[in-house]
Amino acid sequence: MTFSEFVETLKHYRKVFLCSVALCAIAGLILAFAVGTSKFEATSTLTAVDPSGGTPTSEMVSIIRSNAEDLLKEFGFTSKNSQVTIGTGQNANIVSVTIRMRDKEQTIETVNSIAHETAQETGTYYDELKSRYDESELKEDIAENLSNEDEAWNMTLLQHLLASKTLFQYPEIIVDDALKAEKSGVGPLSLGIIAGILGFCVAFAAIFVSGLVRKPIKNLSMLRHMSDIPSFSGEDADIIMIHQLLDREEERGKRGSIALLPLTSADCSPVLEKLSAGIAEAGWIACSGENNGKDANAPMSVEDGKHADRCIDIEICPSFCDGSSGRKTAADSDCVIVCVRCWEDTATSLENAVECLRYMGASVAAIVVTS
Numbered sequence: 311m312t313f314s315e316f317v318e319t320l321k322h323y324r325k326v327f328l329c330s331v332a333l334c335a336i337a338g339l340i341l342a343f344a345v346g347t348s349k350f351e352a353t354s355t356l357t358a359v360d361p362s363g364g365t366p367t368s369e370m371v372s373i374i375r376s377n378a379e380d381l382l383k384e385f386g387f388t389s390k391n392s393q394v395t396i397g398t399g400q401n402a403n404i405v406s407v408t409i410r411m412r413d414k415e416q417t418i419e420t421v422n423s424i425a426h427e428t429a430q431e432t433g434t435y436y437d438e439l440k441s442r443y444d445e446s447e448l449k450e451d452i453a454e455n456l457s458n459e460d461e462a463w464n465m466t467l468l469q470h471l472l473a474s475k476t477l478f479q480y481p482e483i484i485v486d487d488a489l490k491a492e493k494s495g496v497g498p499l500s501l502g503i504i505a506g507i508l509g510f511c512v513a514f515a516a517i518f519v520s521g522l523v524r525k526p527i528k529n530l531s532m533l534r535h536m537s538d539i540p541s542f543s544g545e546d547a548d549i550i551m552i553h554q555l556l557d558r559e560e561e562r563g564k565r566g567s568i569a570l571l572p573l574t575s576a577d578c579s580p581v582l583e584k585l586s587a588g589i590a591e592a593g594w595i596a597c598s599g600e601n602n603g604k605d606a607n608a609p610m611s612v613e614d615g616k617h618a619d620r621c622i623d624i625e626i627c628p629s630f631c632d633g634s635s636g637r638k639t640a641a642d643s644d645c646v647i648v649c650v651r652c653w654e655d656t657a658t659s660l661e662n663a664v665e666c667l668r669y670m671g672a673s674v675a676a677i678v679v680t681s
Contacts, residue, residue: 318528319521320514322653330513331506338505342498349391349410350417350491354425356405356432360481367403370481371396373435374405378428382409385424410494417491429483436481525657527650530679536657539664541677566622568675569643571630573663576649576680578626585624585647595621630663640667645675652679 320327356378358370378394387409397404407425411417527533533541568585570578586596625643628636640646646667650660660677667674 315528315532316518316521319526320517322528323517327513327517331509334509334512335502335506339498339502341505342501349412349494350414351408351410351494352417352421352488352491353406353408354421354488355486356407356425356429357484357486358403358405358481359484365481370432371403371405374428374432374483377431377435378405378407378424381424381427381431382407385420414491418488422485422487425485425487429485432483526653527655527657527660527679528652532657533650533660533677533679537660537664537677539674539677541679543679567643567645568622568624569627569640569646569672570624570649571627571636571640571646571667572649572651573655573660574629574631574651575654576651576678578649578680580680581647581649581678582624582626589622589624597621597623630666631659637666637670637672641670641672643672645673647675648677650677650679652681 356374358367358374360367360370375394375396382392382394391410393406393408395406395408396402397406407421407428409417409421409424411420530541530543570581570585572578589596625639627639630636630640630648648660648663648667664674
């Protein structure tokens with residue numbers, strides 16, 4: 311397919327193309343309002359500080375993160391609409407809790423609530439841990455209890471305290487509340503634009519592939535380029551080189567016959583009218599095969615005129631694709647004019663039809679393109 315052919319194809323399907331883009335854009339807007347893809351995002355931070363320096367930062371932020379993730383699950387959040395992250399470098403002691411919800415105020419309130427509950431649960435954990443440490447008569451006694459209760463208590467932390475010989479102090483968890491919520495995700499307008507662009511690409515590709523696969527007959531110029539059979543437009547005055555056809559019948563002493571065979575759904579009535587008018591102007595008698603009811607080989611009667619050998623029956627056959635009746639009628643005629651419809655009939659189907667008619671012995675005189 312050349313560029314000019316593709317442009318012509320795009321121009322022909324422009325209404326379908328534009329409607330596809332518009333429908334996709336509208337569908338995107340409806341989806342955005344129905345599902346609510348645009349949400350508000352808010353973040354609260356928790357900073358872990360241990361004045362004694364006896365509690366490893368990695369231990370503190372790990373416990374904070376675990377508590378925050380558990381609370382998010384309790385609140386019904388998933389990884390799609392929430393996130394817990396730990397800072398790096400100088401911010402390694404900071405844990406950020408982020409959630410996304412549709413309501414702005416509720417987003418701020420919920421994330422702050424989760425952050426404070428996380429700090430409270432973490433504090434409770436260290437209070438109990440500190441209580442166990444203080445209640446031990448000797449620090450060495452703790453090591454004896456670790457083997458039995460290491461699942462409930464942080465054995466690594468207690469061992470660290472025993473080794474460092476430092477007094478345990480409660481680590482401080484500082485909560486920095488979220489003060490605002492920013493919009494996140496795709497808004498209705500943006501989703502509509504994205505859907506429109508997607509519809510544009512899909513429609514563009516569909517038209518291009520359809521043109522390559524179907525190869526529809528676009529115009530008379532394309533038809534003349536692909537076939538050596540004389541081709542004409544349904545609006546031409548000399549629609550089928552009438553004089554050349556009549557010259558072929560000049561020496562016949564019986565009624566001639568021309569079959570108008572639509573390939574699929576082409577309307578042959580305008581072709582019949584112009585053909586009849588052209589034959590009449592040339593001094594011949596044009597008769598509709600549907601009306602005269604006479605045998606093509608029967609001699610002319612006096613009522614038909616004194617020039618019996620100058621009478622031609624013209625008959626519109628059933629569609630070539632509808633069955634064998636139209637093909638048989640065309641094969642029994644002196645010549646066949648195949649009528650095709652632009653953009654509906656394809657080059658492949660026309661080539662197959664012409665080959666089939668020639669195999670049946672039909673004489674394909676012309677091809678007419680109708681709109």
